[in-house]
Amino acid sequence: MTTTSVAAGPIDQALVRRRHLSQVLRTAARPGPWSRARIAAETGLTRATVSSLVADLINRRLLREGAVERGGLGRPGQLLALDPDHVAFLGVEINVDYLACHVLDLTGAMVVSRTVALDVRQLDPTATMRRVGKLVNALVAGLGDRPVQSLHLAIPGMIETTVGRVAYAPNLQWRNVDAVNMLATEVNLPATRIAADNEANLAALAEYAAGSAAGTTDLVLVTGEVGVGGGVISGGGLMRGARGYSGEFGHMALADPSYLCGCGRRGCWEAAIGLDAILARVSEPGDPLRDVTQDLPSRLAEVVARADRGDVRTLEGLREVGLLLGRGAAALVNAFNPEVLMFGGTFAALAVHLEAPITEALTAHAVAPGAGGCRIAFSTLGFNAAGIGGAQVGIELVLDDPTSVAPFRPQPGGRR
Amino acid sequence: MTTTSVAAGPIDQALVRRRHLSQVLRTAARPGPWSRARIAAETGLTRATVSSLVADLINRRLLREGAVERGGLGRPGQLLALDPDHVAFLGVEINVDYLACHVLDLTGAMVVSRTVALDVRQLDPTATMRRVGKLVNALVAGLGDRPVQSLHLAIPGMIETTVGRVAYAPNLQWRNVDAVNMLATEVNLPATRIAADNEANLAALAEYAAGSAAGTTDLVLVTGEVGVGGGVISGGGLMRGARGYSGEFGHMALADPSYLCGCGRRGCWEAAIGLDAILARVSEPGDPLRDVTQDLPSRLAEVVARADRGDVRTLEGLREVGLLLGRGAAALVNAFNPEVLMFGGTFAALAVHLEAPITEALTAHAVAPGAGGCRIAFSTLGFNAAGIGGAQVGIELVLDDPTSVAPFRPQPGGRR
Numbered sequence: 001m002t003t004t005s006v007a008a009g010p011i012d013q014a015l016v017r018r019r020h021l022s023q024v025l026r027t028a029a030r031p032g033p034w035s036r037a038r039i040a041a042e043t044g045l046t047r048a049t050v051s052s053l054v055a056d057l058i059n060r061r062l063l064r065e066g067a068v069e070r071g072g073l074g075r076p077g078q079l080l081a082l083d084p085d086h087v088a089f090l091g092v093e094i095n096v097d098y099l100a101c102h103v104l105d106l107t108g109a110m111v112v113s114r115t116v117a118l119d120v121r122q123l124d125p126t127a128t129m130r131r132v133g134k135l136v137n138a139l140v141a142g143l144g145d146r147p148v149q150s151l152h153l154a155i156p157g158m159i160e161t162t163v164g165r166v167a168y169a170p171n172l173q174w175r176n177v178d179a180v181n182m183l184a185t186e187v188n189l190p191a192t193r194i195a196a197d198n199e200a201n202l203a204a205l206a207e208y209a210a211g212s213a214a215g216t217t218d219l220v221l222v223t224g225e226v227g228v229g230g231g232v233i234s235g236g237g238l239m240r241g242a243r244g245y246s247g248e249f250g251h252m253a254l255a256d257p258s259y260l261c262g263c264g265r266r267g268c269w270e271a272a273i274g275l276d277a278i279l280a281r282v283s284e285p286g287d288p289l290r291d292v293t294q295d296l297p298s299r300l301a302e303v304v305a306r307a308d309r310g311d312v313r314t315l316e317g318l319r320e321v322g323l324l325l326g327r328g329a330a331a332l333v334n335a336f337n338p339e340v341l342m343f344g345g346t347f348a349a350l351a352v353h354l355e356a357p358i359t360e361a362l363t364a365h366a367v368a369p370g371a372g373g374c375r376i377a378f379s380t381l382g383f384n385a386a387g388i389g390g391a392q393v394g395i396e397l398v399l400d401d402p403t404s405v406a407p408f409r410p411q412p413g414g415r416r
Numbered sequence: 417m418t419t420t421s422v423a424a425g426p427i428d429q430a431l432v433r434r435r436h437l438s439q440v441l442r443t444a445a446r447p448g449p450w451s452r453a454r455i456a457a458e459t460g461l462t463r464a465t466v467s468s469l470v471a472d473l474i475n476r477r478l479l480r481e482g483a484v485e486r487g488g489l490g491r492p493g494q495l496l497a498l499d500p501d502h503v504a505f506l507g508v509e510i511n512v513d514y515l516a517c518h519v520l521d522l523t524g525a526m527v528v529s530r531t532v533a534l535d536v537r538q539l540d541p542t543a544t545m546r547r548v549g550k551l552v553n554a555l556v557a558g559l560g561d562r563p564v565q566s567l568h569l570a571i572p573g574m575i576e577t578t579v580g581r582v583a584y585a586p587n588l589q590w591r592n593v594d595a596v597n598m599l600a601t602e603v604n605l606p607a608t609r610i611a612a613d614n615e616a617n618l619a620a621l622a623e624y625a626a627g628s629a630a631g632t633t634d635l636v637l638v639t640g641e642v643g644v645g646g647g648v649i650s651g652g653g654l655m656r657g658a659r660g661y662s663g664e665f666g667h668m669a670l671a672d673p674s675y676l677c678g679c680g681r682r683g684c685w686e687a688a689i690g691l692d693a694i695l696a697r698v699s700e701p702g703d704p705l706r707d708v709t710q711d712l713p714s715r716l717a718e719v720v721a722r723a724d725r726g727d728v729r730t731l732e733g734l735r736e737v738g739l740l741l742g743r744g745a746a747a748l749v750n751a752f753n754p755e756v757l758m759f760g761g762t763f764a765a766l767a768v769h770l771e772a773p774i775t776e777a778l779t780a781h782a783v784a785p786g787a788g789g790c791r792i793a794f795s796t797l798g799f800n801a802a803g804i805g806g807a808q809v810g811i812e813l814v815l816d817d818p819t820s821v822a823p824f825r826p827q828p829g830g831r832r
Binding site (some may be wrong): 158167168170175217218230234235237239240241242243244245246247248249250251252253254263265327330331332334335336337338339364365366367368369372373374 | 574586656661662665679
């Protein structure tokens with residue numbers, strides 16, 4: 001080869017080692033079994049280098065040794081796997097009428113999860129953050145001595161991710177809320193381990209990583225409850241836009257101007273298909289369906305139960321919502337030409353009665369023949385998607401840079 | 417380093433050489449001056465390798481030697497630059513009422529360009545392709561012995577790019593038209609040198625490469641004349657979607673259902689803001705503005721002239737169009753959060769009277785504060801954008817693989 005050679009300084013060495021640690025950890029995260037020898041063969045690193053890297057990762061309790069493999073190629077070797085019992089990753093969703101906190105381990109498995117109904121619109125941001133802090137502290141207390149690596153807040157609004165600030169969240173009525181720093185005062189975590197991102201973007205990442213259409217490189221997610229937003233996976237990556245504000249599908253002016261939206265405008269799509277609009281179609285004031293102190297999934301299950309029993313008002317309401325959803329879906333299919341258009345949140349909970357009218361309206365309104373091959377799907381992650389996506393972003397960051405997790409004890413002669 | 421070493425076979429060697437040829441050619445395409453020594457320093461390749469690669473590129477007439485550089489670093493060396501006098505790249509646009517053919521040289525400079533008014537809706541695809549062939553043949557005849565490297569067709573519709581087939585072009589009323597193979601029978605070029613792509617996607621690539629907002633990594637283009645489409649540059653790359661059908665913004669159901677669209681649906685955005693709708697607002701039947709046999713830019717210049725003279729109907733019509741454009745622009749800004757929203761085609765020709773109402777409606781309807789920082793711009797490439805974009809795709813392909821251009825004569829001892 002004819003490339004120029006530059007002597008590696010200490011910074012380069014640290015970078016190279018970090019990249020190698022990441023390579024080994026990402027390899028071990030794939031379906032195994034993995035021995036040191038197999039990891040060496042897979043990564044192209046030498047056995048000696050892999051052994052040193054594995055020792056480092058075990059010391060950080062990111063990898064652990066398991067069963068001894070016999071009968072394979074070469075000498076028997078101990079199998080390695082991600083350590084699911086140490087670092088924990090939190091994803092916390094703040095939505096209009098609930099808070100949810102999910103704790104995942106390094107393998108992406110759920111450790112514990114809790115959702116509480118809360119009418120966030122009745123509280124100011126400080127009071128809401130106090131409730132979030134209480135929820136987080138309760139779950140973290142239950143983790144014993146497992147360290148929390150990161151906490152990602154999922155918020156239905158436009159987030160300045162670099163500083164963890166909510167620029168504007170229409171349905172929470174939040175403007176310029178310093179979410180990350182506020183939460184840091186409520187929990188036993190430094191602000192540097194807390195981040196905030198748009199709820200629908202995180203949900204789209206969760207669908208891409210772990211949902212029923214995982215791995216679909218062109219996927220559009222439409223999700224929400226009172227507010228409706230979206231996330232776009234394009235060419236295998238999250239489409240963020242210039243400032244991370246992309247995916248605000250709820251405010252397309254597709255609906256009749258008689259619909260007044262939480263953003264103050266008229267005719268927004270979400271004002272016609274969001275949770276409030278759905279409940280208004282299928283119930284009268286005073287109906288327990290509208291009781292925001294009650295758990296949302298249970299209320300939506302009741303809507304489905306009424307429709308299943310053949311309640312005409314419920315069936316007609318859901319059909320109208322589905323047709324309006326399909327009309328907006330057509331605009332998204334025209335714009336993005338996704339392989340899968342996924343509906344999450346409220347829509348996933350009502351899937352059984354929404355799928356037919358969505359498909360009908362999408363087929364009629366999308367300009368590409370056969371809607372450009374787009375398949376309609378409903379999230380199986382439900383209301384957990386955004387929180388799970390947040391925790392998964394934390395996992396990805398560790399897989400990218402395992403040195404962000406502190407060593408358990410100094411290695412003999414090793415670096416700190 | 418601890419990577420495994422694999423012996424390079426002949427295929428790898430060819431790949432490595434192709435990549436090095438591309439590296440050298442792309443370096444020389446950047447602002448210079450470039451000597452062999454500077455290219456070596458820039459690419460990290462040895463002087464000897466660079467000399468061999470440069471000789472190859474000169475033999476393909478992609479590079480040429482120019483002035484001798486004196487007084488710089490090291491010994492004087494002959495300067496190298498892209499050869500603008502050899503390979504030619506064609507971009508041909510088929511639109512509802514005109515055909516355009518642009519010829520670019522390797523540096524992206526225009527060699528020759530011709531636009532002819534043609535009422536394509538009155539012709540079948542075969543007759544249209546005959547007219548395209550005639551236009552192309554006339555321009556190619558004027559190129560003398562310069563070889564045509566590629567011809568990219570820009571068509572306002574959904575294109576199966578891998579086979580060069582138009583799946584559906586609503587405003588041309590084309591379905592399943594085998595465009596590339598049909599054109600190959602009309603021109604002196606093999607079908608392998610002809611490709612077809614969506615007009616707005618190619619125009620977005622042209623804006624990204626050479627327009628007034630060149631290099632903007634998050635850019636949305638809205639363009640068109642009778643039909644309205646778009647192209648999206650996201651994170652520095654063209655967003656194509658699963659089948660290349662993305663960017664069909666014209667059919668968002670944003671307008672009043674009284675507008676009947678060329679696609680057969682009601683309420684499509686383009687039915688309210690496309691060329692036909694604009695002309696209907698500002699003129700009566702029989703007005704020369706509506707004469708499709710007349711050159712479109714001249715007709716639009718006349719619209720601007722009437723508005724400049726204070727003609728009330730024209731001014732009111734353009735303001736209504738601008739407000740409707742801004743309303744749709746808000747949906748796009750909500751969805752994509754671009755840094756720049758660029759208007760091309762008809763809209764660019766009417767920019768002076770559209771900018772204020774577009775900005776007014778965008779600011780009112782976009783949900784992000786300050787429209788998420790989005791800046792409105794108008795294309796300076798005008799009706800040429802799609803054709804230029806097509807030719808530029810051909811240039812990019814040669815910069816990626818210089819061996820796709822045949823050598824001028826076999827090199828002594830060189831590979832064919």
